[in-house]
Amino acid sequence: MTNFRKRLLIIIGVPLGISLILTTILFFVGSDISKRTDQIRQLRRDLLFRTQLTESLALLRKDSQQAKNYVVEIENILPNRDQLVSFPRDLSTIARQTKVELNSSLGQENSEGIGKLRQTDFTITSQGPFDNFIDFLKSLETARYFINLKSIDFTRQDNNFSALLTGRVFSF
CATH class of the missing domain: 3.30.70.60 (Ribosomal protein S6/Translation elongation factor EF1B)
Incomplete structure (x- = not known):
């Protein structure tokens, strides 16, 4: 019977141990994937925000070039202190x-x-x-x-x- 018990333990224990190890590995891989997914979402939000900032900056530069044409006129509207x-x-x-x-x-x-x-x-x-x-x-x-x-x-x-x-x- 001892031989039978050893074989039974090996037949049941090895697959059970492998299953336990695989389950643990899958749990850690799943949580790592979840964290990386959150990081990717945050990076996409940051990228979208920076893209909007870049577009706004480009528009501001364009508008500033147009405004430079009027700076002299605006400065002449009001006298200076002297x-x-x-x-x-x-x-x-x-x-x-x-x-x-x-x-x-x-x-x-x-x-x-x-x-x-x-x-x-x-x-x-x-x-x-x-x-x-x-x-x-x-x-x-x-x-x-x-x-x-x-x-x-x-x-x-x-x-x-x-x-x-x-x-x-x-x-x-």
């Missing part, structure tokens, strides 16, 4: 043309950083006929400066008016 010094003189010229007496002063400058938009406060006191003020404001509106009027205060004095204007002028 050109802003002539703002009071230009106001005086407009006032003379519209027959309004005028005193102006520049105030505090607010800047968003180097090479960024600057806002300089200004104050204008003036006297003259009301129609001339209207002409002055129209001329100021069409001048080369971008301004934002904060307040306009009119006071009547006989046939003349006095005005106090405060606002901001924008520059680079």
Whole structure:
């Protein structure tokens, strides 16, 4: 019987051992395949994202070439800080043309950083006929400066008016 038991153990044990080893190997191979599949999916997502980035970069470069054509014009829209010094003189010229007496002063400058938009406060006191003020404001509106009027205060004095204007002028 011992010989029978040995043969039975060998006949049952060897295939069972091989099956156990193969099952273990298949389990590890299956989990490795699953991990690699996840890695491949992640790599595909990364590739798709990078492809979209490359396309976006190509479009931005194309658009930047078109924008370069307009840079000089855009820079000329607003005066730079040095050109802003002539703002009071230009106001005086407009006032003379519209027959309004005028005193102006520049105030505090607010800047968003180097090479960024600057806002300089200004104050204008003036006297003259009301129609001339209207002409002055129209001329100021069409001048080369971008301004934002904060307040306009009119006071009547006989046939003349006095005005106090405060606002901001924008520059680079």
